[in-house]
Amino acid sequence: MTKRRPTIVILTISDLFYEANLHRKVRTLAGQGYDVRLFCAYHPQLNEKLWQGVELTRVRLWNGPTFLRFFQFWFTAACWLMRQKADLYIAYDFLPLVPLRIKSFFQDCNYIYDSVELVSGLNSLVKKPLRRFFFRMIERFGVSRARAAFTVCESDAIVLQKNYPRLNVVGFVRNIPCRQEHVPGNFLREKYAIPAQQKIGIYQGMVFEGRGLREIIEACAAIEDVALFIVGDGPLKSELEKLAKERHMSDRVIFTGMVPFDQLAKYTYSADFGFTIISGKGLSYYHALPNKLFEYIQAEIPVIGSNYPEIKKIIESEGVGLTVDPQNIREIEQAVRKILRPEFYLRFKQNLKKASRRYSWQEESKTYLQIVRTLL
Numbered sequence: 001m002t003k004r005r006p007t008i009v010i011l012t013i014s015d016l017f018y019e020a021n022l023h024r025k026v027r028t029l030a031g032q033g034y035d036v037r038l039f040c041a042y043h044p045q046l047n048e049k050l051w052q053g054v055e056l057t058r059v060r061l062w063n064g065p066t067f068l069r070f071f072q073f074w075f076t077a078a079c080w081l082m083r084q085k086a087d088l089y090i091a092y093d094f095l096p097l098v099p100l101r102i103k104s105f106f107q108d109c110n111y112i113y114d115s116v117e118l119v120s121g122l123n124s125l126v127k128k129p130l131r132r133f134f135f136r137m138i139e140r141f142g143v144s145r146a147r148a149a150f151t152v153c154e155s156d157a158i159v160l161q162k163n164y165p166r167l168n169v170v171g172f173v174r175n176i177p178c179r180q181e182h183v184p185g186n187f188l189r190e191k192y193a194i195p196a197q198q199k200i201g202i203y204q205g206m207v208f209e210g211r212g213l214r215e216i217i218e219a220c221a222a223i224e225d226v227a228l229f230i231v232g233d234g235p236l237k238s239e240l241e242k243l244a245k246e247r248h249m250s251d252r253v254i255f256t257g258m259v260p261f262d263q264l265a266k267y268t269y270s271a272d273f274g275f276t277i278i279s280g281k282g283l284s285y286y287h288a289l290p291n292k293l294f295e296y297i298q299a300e301i302p303v304i305g306s307n308y309p310e311i312k313k314i315i316e317s318e319g320v321g322l323t324v325d326p327q328n329i330r331e332i333e334q335a336v337r338k339i340l341r342p343e344f345y346l347r348f349k350q351n352l353k354k355a356s357r358r359y360s361w362q363e364e365s366k367t368y369l370q371i372v373r374t375l376l
Contacts, residue, residue: 023050028369150172173364210285215277276305306326
């Protein structure tokens with residue numbers, strides 16, 4: 001008799017087109033023989049071949065107000081969940097907790113919370129107390145019957161446990177890319193005709209407030225032999241384009257727009273150094289351990305990061321770059337100049353080769369699988 005494969009259902013409202021973290025997780029589960037079902041938002045350009053081995057159910061969300069999209073997601077997800085029987089359910093971020101909590105009223109539902117960001121400390125909610133209160137109530141409602149939770153770093157795990165003393169916070173799984181054979185490329189230099197004498201700095205991620213982007217542009221304005229690539233998009237883009245023009249560096253600040261996660265590595269691997277400067281006021285930003293930090297490490301390019309606890313701990317303990325006061329433009333400028341000095345650059349590159357072996361999904365996935373197996 002064939003042994004039944006354990007079934008794991010994952011809910012997310014995230015856009016899979018850019019979801020490298022979730023892709024790694026579901027592929028890891030599928031590779032271990034689990035029957036993985038994923039309920040998610042629809043994207044017309046999604047490459048479904050990347051998600052082979054995973055049963056996808058996608059819902060087209062309205063283009064209306066954000067809260068209406070939330071309610072649509074909750075309703076459709078709850079209806080879908082009522083027809084599902086699984087050994088384990090996972091809420092990827094806090095919004096999917098709601099339909100899982102609803103299901104638990106009517107059916108047995110062994111669900112856990114994959115907390116990818118600290119809701120109580122979101123930078124976007126610092127000046128929006130009513131929205132912050134509403135989001136906290138959503139999270140509180142959802143975790144009340146969750147069997148366990150895990151986060152993306154130790155600091156977030158401590159805060160989540162403090163916020164919900166009865167919740168079993170079992171640890172953290174960092175957002176780390178897969179280990180690849182390191183093959184430096186010239187993709188950016190060739191595609192955008194960057195002169196050989198210019199070094200390429202890269203920022204990859206959303207173009208939001210609190211990401212240090214104004215400060216990065218101001219710092220790079222004083223260094224003529226640096227071209228800056230901003231790989232991402234967001235509401236701050238037009239303001240940053242204007243700032244680059246005012247600083248007479250429109251030809252040195254290149255906005256690529258959003259890039260699908262499966263194509264991002266060729267951008268990162270062809271840069272000379274990377275920025276992960278978080279400057280927001282929320283606790284979530286202060287505790288941030290961005291995936292871009294580990295993507296830079298995998299690409300073996302030195303990093304300039306905020307002197308916030310989690311980022312600083314990795315950069316300084318591994319000797320892979322420099323940390324700065326994220327709001328000090330002069331300090332960021334000095335860090336860029338220092339990191340490009342041959343004697344420092346060579347030392348960072350040597351340390352990056354060692355660090356890239358330790359910080360890989362191949363290693364981090366062991367923690368993820370242990371959590372899942374324990375809670376099945």
